[in-house]
Amino acid sequence: MAEGPGGRGSGRLDSWKEIAAFFGRDERTVKRWEHRRGLPVRRIPGGGRSPVYAYRNDLEVWLRNSKKPSRSRAIRSVKTSQPTNDLYLNGVYLWQKRTPASLGQAVEIFTQVIAVDPDHAPAHAGLATSYDLMVELDVVTPAHGFPLAKAAAERAILLDPTLSEAQSVLADIEFFWLRQTEQGLKRFELALALDPQSVQALHWHAEALLYAGRFHEALRQIDKAQALDPQSRSILSAKALILFRAGNPAEAERLITQLIANEPDYLPPYWGLIFIHLAREDYAGYLAVSERLFRLKDFAEGLAIVAAGVKGLQTAGPPGMADRMMATAEPHFGQGKVTAYYMAHIHGLRNDWRNAARFLAEALARDEDSVVDYSVDPAFRTVQAVPQFQARIAATALPVIA
Template identity: 45%
Template structure:
């Protein structure tokens, strides 16, 4: 979408030029230019032009919310996620979608539940057809929001683009039906993991759960938010309910294994993840969880083995070289040698962008470099990388997580602090 283009809802997705950006904030152009220079306000420049800027309105809202409301800002700059908490269903008859739109909705829901890059790409296409056929179909807009969010998480698109499109779709769903529990759930997930509005997101999850206590998606995503907010026992209660409601969901099983890992129940977590990896060999979350678990146990060889399996699902020359360097380092100098060798290999690829910022943060943490870990964690957040919250459970961060310099940096960028 080019700068200045409007979506079907009539609102700008991108703001074109300093005048529009300033109007978005209710400020003058000089002020917003100063914010870009001194406060890191996210704007972009058109290639091949001089001074022509544009900015995504959701990214500006997220930047604002990450830093707290600035004095004197017009409240209209906040995103439209403040609607829908009262759960009041619009007056009038319940909308009945067309049979064709319903069939597309059901197909798209099946596809996003598979959670692979290919299935999520297809789910987005199918659900866009559904809402195109029936623009008043709130459930289809909600499913589209979920598909966009997961597409970013699983690498079918960028994390940033996934969240932007998910927010747009879920806003449409809530405008059509504020009492739709899955729409409130999708919005709560966006508030927690993208807009960094933790308390608001947890309240919205509770609201969605009241709307429908039997929604597996709500229980599942609420559990993940509770885990990363520092409430693993409460997270376990929610994920148990989610698994009861949807025992076949591999994402719920992996989430439960991660929660059990955070609670120190490592044997049970390992058994679940090994079984999941055996039954679902194409599912990346099982291998990542097993890598974390082996690292926590000090088993460098198996840690590297599961990283290798993860890489085989999404081949990367840089990742292969980092893993191979780790094997050589482990052979020569145990865990310390492994950590140093992996970081050295990763640095050679860092400038090309082949190594995610979170992976570098993980390796700096593995080398007990709190400053490097925090700096790359911030970079991962700025790049909208989906793994950024993992530092809360990632055993590589065990030593650096409580150091003053790490805590200070994490507080400044707005990530949650969990002991």
């Protein structure tokens, strides 16, 4: 993909503003780093409008070198007691379990650590990660959870800009919430430059690449994450979805089926199986897996929509299924019980490109986290080929997929 002079191709950043954006900081901070910490910034002879520039590789090397223990960090480590560090590690254990209850406990623990040691950068990063995952698991809304995650990540970076975990959270927020696609992807690259073995950065970068439509790159990153943490169910679930979009639905289904058999209450794999059934036009399977998922979620309105779809499929085939689903979904949407994205999904099944585009735009306006699924959801396969639909999507923050 071609980029401007400060883009990935040249590796050059041509102003204080671009250098500050690379770190996710303000211009005053990076100017201070140049003066006090030797940030490798270069100056253009004769000055001009943009008198400074820097190269990404130089900045990444500077960050890696900054990770070496310094006297100030050694002093802070001594001041942090062993019980406090043990408490922090317990918080890490809890967020890695990735359940609503464990994430709530992790938030409480990291908050306790920060109360004892306000400069404990890893605790701020852990807090940011916990809030980010609470959004992913629908424990809190994006409008509530992402600002909390962003504030905690920025505080961690202020204390220690070399923390890969904090950079990963901020990258995730930029990509999935702020819809700053290229900025988020570049920050993931920064997080991996800081720690190439970071499972979190590899995993989350892979998911961002998936939703950016770069499926084969995503597969390379998720394979690295899996090699480092082969027992992670969230990594396996993400890999299944990536395999599906990269053209290997059989292997994706094998992974998902294994995951569901081992952990039937874990929800993410069900969406992957729903997409696989839709892609092969197995509408009975699509409805059956949807019903199972909605029962686990205790989503009564969704169950009513699926039941209507079953009747429609039996009497009038796939068009009847989609029409019955829409007729049942509309009043629930009016009551705020069904998301705009799910309405767009059903309109996609109905091959109604106008309403599919309208409800996708509505989902974006409502800040619905599920709207990211648009780029992998086969319900939109037909409407994505319509030029008018593509034109409307191009006006949004969603990728245009033909």
